[in-house]
Amino acid sequence: MLHMGNKDDDTLSGEERLIARYFRPLATHPGALALSDDAAFITPTKGHDVVLKTDAIVGGVHFFADDPADAIAKKALRVNLSDLAAKGAKPRGFLLSLALPESIGAEWLEKFAAGLGDDAKAYDCPLMGGDTDRTPGPITISIAAFGEVPHGLMVRRRGAQPADHVFVTGTIGDAVLGLKLCRNQSAGQHFKLDASSSSYLIDRYRFPQPRIGLAETVRIHATAAMDVSDGLVGDFGKLCRTSGVSAEIEVTRIPLSAAARAALAIEPGLFTDMLTGGDDYEIVCTAPDDRADAFIKAAEVRGIALTDIGRVVAGQGLPRFFDGEGRPMTFKQTSYSHF
Amino acid sequence: MLHMGNKDDDTLSGEERLIARYFRPLATHPGALALSDDAAFITPTKGHDVVLKTDAIVGGVHFFADDPADAIAKKALRVNLSDLAAKGAKPRGFLLSLALPESIGAEWLEKFAAGLGDDAKAYDCPLMGGDTDRTPGPITISIAAFGEVPHGLMVRRRGAQPADHVFVTGTIGDAVLGLKLCRNQSAGQHFKLDASSSSYLIDRYRFPQPRIGLAETVRIHATAAMDVSDGLVGDFGKLCRTSGVSAEIEVTRIPLSAAARAALAIEPGLFTDMLTGGDDYEIVCTAPDDRADAFIKAAEVRGIALTDIGRVVAGQGLPRFFDGEGRPMTFKQTSYSHF
DSSP, X not given: OOBTTOSOGGGOOHHHHHIIIIIGGGOOSGGGGGGOSSOEEEOOOTTEEEEEEEEEEEBTTTBOTTSOHHHHHHHHHHHHHHHHHHTTOEXXXXXXXXXEOTTOOHHHHHHHHHXXXXXXXXXXXXEEEEEEEEOSSSOEEEEEEEEEEETTOOOOSTTOOTTOEEEEESOSSHHHHHHHHHHOTTHXXXXXXXXXXXXXXXXXXXXXXXXXXXXXXHHHHXXXXXXXXXXXXXXXXXXXXXXXXXXXXXXXXXXXXXXXXXXXXXXXXHHHHHHHOSOOOEEEEEEOHHHHHHHHHHHHHTTOOEEEEEEEESSSSOOEEEOTTSOBOOOSOOSOOOO | OOBTTOSOGGGOOHHHXXXXXXXXXXXXXXXXXXXXXXXXXXXXXXXXXXXXXXXXXXXXXXXXXXXXXXXXXXXXXXXXXXXXXXXXXXXXXXXXXXXXXXXXXHHHHHHHHHHHHHHHHHTTOOEEEEEEEEOSSSOEEEEEEEEEEETTOOOOSTTOOTTXXXXXXXXXXXXXXXXXXXXXXXHHHXXXXXXXXXXXXXXXXXXXXXXXGGHHHHHHHOSEEEEESSOHHHHHHHHHHHHTOEEEEEGGGSOOOHHHHHHHHHOTTHHHHHHHOSOOOEEEEEEOHXXXXXXXXXXXXXXXXXXXXXXXXXXXXXXXXXXXXXXBOOOSOOSOXXX
C-alpha cells in the first residue's frame, strides 16, 4: 500500500509529489517524522489519558462530491474534533486515511491539503501520518483524532444527575437547513431568506465549529457531555439513557440563529427537522445547579454561547421536550441514521 | 453520523443490532466504554510513547469483494499490526472505520466481526471505537492502530549504519504468487503446484502474519526497521535512503518458501515479481555485527525465522541486489504503487 511520503523522489508520480509537497507541511509534530516513516509517535503528557476518536465522511453521503475540497477537508477533521471537545480533550494530532477516485487530480488535492492545513494549525492538531489509496468508489476520508485529558477525567455520556441543568452550545438546527439549501436552490426563496442568511446556513452545514475552545470548561463543569451530530433529540436521548436519567427540555429555550428563526417564521414545520436533523456539531451537556452560573460565565469568557435548555429528572424514559404551551412534543424519528 | 453502538435498542435497525451484537464483544478494553460513548481513552504506560498507524483496504483494490469476510477483517487489522511490529511497538488497541455498500448484510458483518475478534484477541489489541457509514462504492475499511514503546525507542527507518547486517523475517514473495493464484485459477497448474502449495501461497496473500512476537526483539537489536508491504526491493530502498546508506544484498540468501521455490523452478521470471511485489508483511531491518547472532537467536526463541541477506554499506545510492553469480540485478519497477 502506498503510505504518504514514502516514495523515492526520483520515482514519484504527479500525485505522489503532491502528497509530499502538500501534506508534509501539515506534519509539524516531531513525532510525525515528516511523514517519512511507517508510523508516528506521541509522548503523552504525564498524568494524562489519550482520547481516541474516528469518524469518516463519504462523498455523496456526508458531503456533495462537488463541494469545495478545502471545505471537505475541514469537515472531515472537524467532525472528529467536535467529539474531542465534548469529551473535554485537548487535540494532539490526527491520522488521515484517504481513498480517492481516479478523477481526483492535483488541483483538488492541493485545495484539500490547504484546508486541512489551515484547520490543523487553527486547532493545534497536526497531521501525524496517513494512508492514500485508490478507490473505484467515491472520495472517502477517514480521520482518527487523538486528544488528551487528565487521567480519568474524560467527560462521558454517563454522569448526568437529576436536577442537573441541560446546556447546549451555539445554535441548533442551522446545518439541517443549510443542507436543504444545498439540495434545493429554490429553498432559500421559499423560506424568504436573504443571501447572507442562506450562506450563513450553508456554512453551518459545510463548516462545523468544533467547540475546542470550550473543552477544558466542559471538563471542569459538566457531569456528562456529547456532541450533537445526529440531531439534538436523539443524541441527548442517548446521553440520558447512558446516564440512566430522563430530562425535561423547554424547546422555546433551544438557541436558534436569526437565519433559522427567519426560515421558521415562514415554515414552522421545519422545527422538527431542526431538532432531529444532524450535523449541528454543538455540545449538549449537563452540569449541577451550583455550577450552572460559573459554567455559563466561563463559556462567555471563551466567546461561546452556552444556553440552559432544561433539567435532568430521575427516570429511565427518553427526555421529554415541551413546547411553548407546555405540551409534550413527539418525534417520529429522533435522529438521523444511515442505516 | 452513525457511531457504533450509540443507538437506542428499541430503535435499532437490523444492522445496528448486529453492530451492537458483534462489535461490542470486541471492545474488551475498559477505556472503550463498551462502544457506548463518543470516544474512547487509553492510559499510556508510564515512560512510554504511543505509536500511531493507519492503513485502509478497499474492495477491488486490496482484496477481492468476494473474499471471505473474516479474511478481509484480519487483513485490515494485520496490515496495521505489521507496522507496529516493525516499529518495535506492543499493540494497545485500534479504531475501525467501516464504509459499507447496501449489499452488505448480517451474514457478512457477523463473519467480519468474528474474524476481527479472533485477531483482536490473538494480538491482544482490542477494538476501542469505530464508525460505520454507508457508501455507494466498495467496502472500505480503515483502521488506526495504537501501540506503545518505551519513550524515544520507536524503531525507525533511519538508523542503519554501514557494516550492519540486513535481516528479513519469514519468507519473501509468497503473497505476490498467492495473488496470481487468486487472479488466475490455472496459474497453479501452470506453476505445477500441488493443492497444499497453492493454498499456502493464497493464505500468505490473504492472511499477513504481523511479526508482533518479534516487536520487542526488533526494538532491542535493530538499528532501523520497516515492514515489507510494497516489495522488498523498493521498501528496503526507502529504509536505506532515510538512513543515508546503501547496501549489498545477495538474493540467493533471501528466504523463500518451499511453495515459492517450486513455482520458481518452473518459471524463473517470477523472481523479480517476488522481490518487488507487495503484501509480504515481513520485517526488513538492520543490526550491528556484534548483535547479529543474539538477534537471530532471540528470534528463534520466538519461533520466527530471521535471515541475514546482506550488509549495509556507506553511500547514498539504492541498495544493490546481486544474483548467484555476483552480478548486480536491475529492476524496472522496485515496488508496487497504486498511483
